[in-house]
Amino acid sequence: MSIYETLNEQQQEAVYHTEGPLLILAGAGSGKTRVLTHRIAYLIEEKGVNPWNILAITFTNKAAGEMRERVDDIVGFGAESIWVSTFHSTCVRILRRHIDKLGYDTNFTIYDSDDQKTLMKDVCRLLQIDTKIYKERMLLSAISSAKDELVTPEEYRIKAEGDYNKQKTAQVYEEYEKQLRANNALDFDDLLVKTVQLFQTQADILDYYQERFRYIMVDEYQDTNTVQFELIRLLASKYRNLCVVGDDDQSIYKFRGANIKNILNFEQVYEDAKVIKLEQNYRSTSNILNAANAVIRNNCGRKDKTLWTDNGDGEKIHFRQFDSAYDEAEYIVGDIREHVDDGSCTYNDNAILYRTNAQSRMFEEKFVTANIPYKVVGGVNFYARREIKDLLSYLKTVDNGQDDLAVRRIVNVPKRGIGLTSINRVQEYASTHEIGFYEALRAVDLIPNIGRGASRLDSFVALIEHFKADALDMSILDLMQEIMDETGYIESLQAEDSIEAETRIENIDELMSKIAAYEEACEEANEPATLSGFLEEVALVADIDSLDESSDYVVLMTLHSAKGLEFPKVYLAGLEDGIFPSYMTITADDPEEVEEERRLCYVGITRAKQELTLTCARRRMIRGETQYNKMSRFLKEIPMDLLATGAVFEKDDEPPKQSAYAQARQTFRTRAFAGAAKPVRQFAVPEGNGPGYGIGDRVRHIKFGAGTVTAITEGGRDYEVTVDFDGPGTKKMFATFARLEKI
Ligand SMILES: Nc1ncnc2c1ncn2[C@@H]1O[C@H](COP(=O)(O)OP(=O)(O)OP(=O)(O)O)[C@@H](O)[C@H]1O
Numbered sequence: 046m047s048i049y050e051t052l053n054e055q056q057q058e059a060v061y062h063t064e065g066p067l068l069i070l071a072g073a074g075s076g077k078t079r080v081l082t083h084r085i086a087y088l089i090e091e092k093g094v095n096p097w098n099i100l101a102i103t104f105t106n107k108a109a110g111e112m113r114e115r116v117d118d119i120v121g122f123g124a125e126s127i128w129v130s131t132f133h134s135t136c137v138r139i140l141r142r143h144i145d146k147l148g149y150d151t152n153f154t155i156y157d158s159d160d161q162k163t164l165m166k167d168v169c170r171l172l173q174i175d176t177k178i179y180k181e182r183m184l185l186s187a188i189s190s191a192k193d194e195l196v197t198p199e200e201y202r203i204k205a206e207g208d209y210n211k212q213k214t215a216q217v218y219e220e221y222e223k224q225l226r227a228n229n230a231l232d233f234d235d236l237l238v239k240t241v242q243l244f245q246t247q248a249d250i251l252d253y254y255q256e257r258f259r260y261i262m263v264d265e266y267q268d269t270n271t272v273q274f275e276l277i278r279l280l281a282s283k284y285r286n287l288c289v290v291g292d293d294d295q296s297i298y299k300f301r302g303a304n305i306k307n308i309l310n311f312e313q314v315y316e317d318a319k320v321i322k323l324e325q326n327y328r329s330t331s332n333i334l335n336a337a338n339a340v341i342r343n344n345c346g347r348k349d350k351t352l353w354t355d356n357g358d359g360e361k362i363h364f365r366q367f368d369s370a371y372d373e374a375e376y377i378v379g380d381i382r383e384h385v386d387d388g389s390c391t392y393n394d395n396a397i398l399y400r401t402n403a404q405s406r407m408f409e410e411k412f413v414t415a416n417i418p419y420k421v422v423g424g425v426n427f428y429a430r431r432e433i434k435d436l437l438s439y440l441k442t443v444d445n446g447q448d449d450l451a452v453r454r455i456v457n458v459p460k461r462g463i464g465l466t467s468i469n470r471v472q473e474y475a476s477t478h479e480i481g482f483y484e485a486l487r488a489v490d491l492i493p494n495i496g497r498g499a500s501r502l503d504s505f506v507a508l509i510e511h512f513k514a515d516a517l518d519m520s521i522l523d524l525m526q527e528i529m530d531e532t533g534y535i536e537s538l539q540a541e542d543s544i545e546a547e548t549r550i551e552n553i554d555e556l557m558s559k560i561a562a563y564e565e566a567c568e569e570a571n572e573p574a575t576l577s578g579f580l581e582e583v584a585l586v587a588d589i590d591s592l593d594e595s596s597d598y599v600v601l602m603t604l605h606s607a608k609g610l611e612f613p614k615v616y617l618a619g620l621e622d623g624i625f626p627s628y629m630t631i632t633a634d635d636p637e638e639v640e641e642e643r644r645l646c647y648v649g650i651t652r653a654k655q656e657l658t659l660t661c662a663r664r665r666m667i668r669g670e671t672q673y674n675k676m677s678r679f680l681k682e683i684p685m686d687l688l689a690t691g692a693v694f695e696k697d698d699e700p701p702k703q704s705a706y707a708q709a710r711q712t713f714r715t716r717a718f719a720g721a722a723k724p725v726r727q728f729a730v731p732e733g734n735g736p737g738y739g740i741g742d743r744v745r746h747i748k749f750g751a752g753t754v755t756a757i758t759e760g761g762r763d764y765e766v767t768v769d770f771d772g773p774g775t776k777k778m779f780a781t782f783a784r785l786e787k788i
């Protein structure tokens with residue numbers, strides 16, 4: 046049997062339709078991605094198309110990796126010369142060869158968001174723009190949206206006429222572009238914009254790539270934005286062998302400029318387009334599929350789709366409402382353990398999906414305690430997140446100041462004008478006198494050549510000493526709050542006004558909840574809640590094991606990162622009004638906001654193949670304050686007969702109760718950063734002489750006991766230390782958290 050016979054009729058039709066524009070518009074799990082991979086195989090094997098002539102574009106690196114695997118499985122010879130990649134990496138490859146035509150050097154630098162911010166600071170200084178009024182992040186995000194829409198600085202200026210604020214932004218945009226060029230640098234959006242410009246201005250280069258990519262395929266087309274649309278349009282305009290697949294019900298990136306019209310208007314742009322609908326879902330049982338259909342049906346103005354499956358009813362959908370988020374996490378982790386133990390599944394079969402990044406914390410702690418391997422996909426582990434490490438470093442420094450890595454991490458965070466030279470001098474002094482970094486800071490007057498840096502270092506020490514004094518009679522929660530207030534940590538994030546900063550604030554809120562939970566637990570147990578006790582508890586749950594090497598792990602991720610993926614068992618957690626849909630979308634006047642969240646819910650439900658568990662909690666701590674939530678409106682849209690247990694739905698539909706803090710944050714958009722294709726940020730490893738122990742040294746860990754250090758790598762964010770423990774074996778951990786003691 047040929048591989049094409051494993052496809053249904055419509056799928057085959059899509060595979061065999063190789064020439065001319067083709068749109069496959071179909072619901073989740075109907076085999077869209079499968080059609081793409083089989084189409085690639087068909088083109089090569091049956092149509093004799095050179096693999097070299099094929100371009101397949103997906104959204105995330107993970108999706109590209111999976112498609113590559115699927116293609117490699119079915120295409121034999123030549124698979125490696127097919128371009129399977131994301132929009133951004135496709136553009137980087139093209140620009141590295143040809144950007145000199147636009148006056149850049151081909152070894153251009155790609156600016157990450159930190160670089161962009163630094164550059165924007167310079168621009169504002171130069172133009173004497175008051176960054177209290179025009180915040181750097183705000184300006185950057187306006188520019189980014191302009192670039193997504195292919196609006197040049199000149200066009201922006203013309204459009205801005207009559208609007209003072211926009212004129213200012215136009216001025217900044219112009220200068221920002223000038224500076225980028227002077228630095229031979231491109232920001233992330235430029236990768237696409239410059240490629241489009243290259244194609245628009247250099248007919249021969251466009252022609253080369255049109256000849257090269259005679260067959261173009263794009264997955265998840267519903268989430269393309271204007272510049273991506275234009276890029277594809279240009280590339281495909283010669284041979285017009287463009288096949289796009291997508292599902293308007295899964296469009297979830299409007300907040301990043303995705304334009305759902307790109308898919309809905311495909312037939313207008315490509316008049317001779319063939320449209321194929323796939324109606325059979327192969328992924329899920331009918332209970333799961335019916336639940337998904339029932340939810341998405343509540344959105345207005347969608348293209349109606351029928352989706353059916355002959356996978357059988359399967360298990361009913363599990364639904365559980367818990368008293369607290371803690372109970373929720375405990376149940377889910379316990380449930381996974383139980384099923385793995387009884388042999389009915391492997392860890393890999395399970396995914397936990399949630400709305401915001403910060404929600405991973407509770408699950409991670411439970412997994413660490415239960416010794417279950419897990420992986421946060423599309424993001425980093427909670428305790429490895431920058432803001433969490435920063436704030437814990439403050440607490441550690443206030444606690445005892447003996448952790449040099451922690452002190453060095455925060456000495457200039459948030460920025461207080463302490464340069465690397467000063468820090469190195471302090472470090473040198475500390476090393477020569479064999480004292481700790483903080484101790485050296487306290488003796489700053491004795492450090493030679495410290496010069497002007499001295500007063501700033503002095504005030505840092507004064508700040509820490511002030512926190513120390515307060516710590517004596519303050520709760521940890523209050524202390525943390527004070528640290529954030531007085532250092533301006535949160536403020537500096539708020540000023541950024543970006544989705545990324547917002548995600549960081551949500552993570553900090555979650556840390557506050559952790560502190561509050563610790564203090565509550567101590568009170569219940571009639572034990573004193575101490576700072577060192579808290580840090581010790583964190584150290585116990587924050588270890589990162591060498592999970593990367595283990596191939597069987599539970600997957601944790603945001604709903605946004607889950608797009609396109611599938612798992613036998615899915616837990617959709619935190620289904621509460623105020624969490625999902627988020628408080629902001631509920632209170633927004635725009636019904637489209639809730640519709641986008643509903644699409645996200647549809648994406649979540651349709652990730653499940655055999656088993657779906659929906660959970661919510663009555664009580665959840667948000668930023669150390671208990672919040673009482675009603676179950677999500679999306680839950681109520683699922684017909685009762687699909688649910689396993691007689692779930693009791695609340696009748697009254699009052700809005701969820703919000704803490705004063707949450708209300709104060711109304712001005713802040715509450716969207717999770719999905720961790721898609723942005724480049725990995727690099728964090729400088731603190732200068733100095735490492736974590737205080739070396740390879741071969743014997744060390745002690747509070748949980749794992751004694752062991753031998755076998756490797757130390759500079760992980761970018763921190764040192765990663767591998768220790769071969771006498772008892773539990775080899776573990777990999779971040780030096781900052783491991784608190785290893787040399788013995
Ligand atoms: N004709 C078929 N026979 C058997 N299995 C199929 C068939 N078509 C698709 N599948 C399987 O169904 C599952 C869903 O397919 P696929 O991931 O391609 O769907 P999709 O439409 O891309 O979904 P999404 O919208 O979530 O991206 C996969 O496991 C795939 O292998």
Ligand SMILES: [Mg+2]
Binds near residue numbers: 609
């Ligand atoms: Mg897909």
